[in-house]
Amino acid sequence: MNILYWSIIMLMFTVAFIGLIYPIIPSVLFIVLGFILYGVFFTFESFTFLFWVIQGIFLLLLLSADYISNVYGIKRRGGSKAAVWGSTLGLLIGPFVLSLFGVIIGPFLGAVIGEKVFGKKTLKEAVKVGVGSLFAFLSSTAAKTVIQAIMIGYFFITV
Template identity: 55%
Template sequence: MESIYWILISVIFLVGFIGLVFPIIPSVLFIIGGMLLYGVLFSFEPFNWLFWSVQIIFVLLLFAADYVANMLGVKKYGGSKAAIWGSTIGILAGPFIIPVIGLLIGPFAGAILAELIVHKKDFNTSVKIGLGSVFGFISSVAAKAFIQLLMVGYFTIEVL
């Protein structure tokens, strides 16, 4: 039975990592959910105040990495808050409109449309800002993957 429990916990962690490329899946909730499932199925004993404090710091870093990477990607190319919002909406809507590739096209198109409509920027400038949003998204995914690996790694060290 113990093997089945570990498989369930691993699958929940895996879903958390899938959420990195499908933003509709709340990655961090699945990572924390896997830890809580371990506590329910095995024991909460390894999870002291230090463990939860470190995990909360990681969660805060996840949210910061997501916002900062997107903002820096857009701002580096002269984008506005509207482009950041357009990019964020594109990240969420893109995969539904165009599965898989929409994950990159969504933030690109969202940032471009926001700059064209809200700030009336020229098309070439808007495209550069759109590319910045894609670079920001990719950077965000990489940073969040690293942080989630740290979360799961720390969890593994504590429970084994």
């Protein structure tokens, strides 16, 4: 039975990493679900107050990584809120329309369209903002990968 329980917990962590590629999947939820399932299947004794505080801090970092990097990357390239919203929509819609390429192209196109239509920028300026959005997405994905790995690693050290 232990193998089944560990398989389910590992599945939760795997789905969390898939959520980095398909942002519609709530990665944070699956990581926490993995922790809770461990407690239900085995014991919650390993999870001290300090464990939950540390995981909570990482959880907040994980939740804010996308927003902070997206706003920073777009603002740094002269983009507006329209580009931020466009990039976010592109990130959510892109994977469904263009599969894996949509993850990369979606934020770029969303930011370009947002700037062009609502920000009243030239195409050259909108593309510059789109590139900033793309770099922001890639850097936030890298940061979230590291944060999730640390959270799961700390879990395994704790249990």
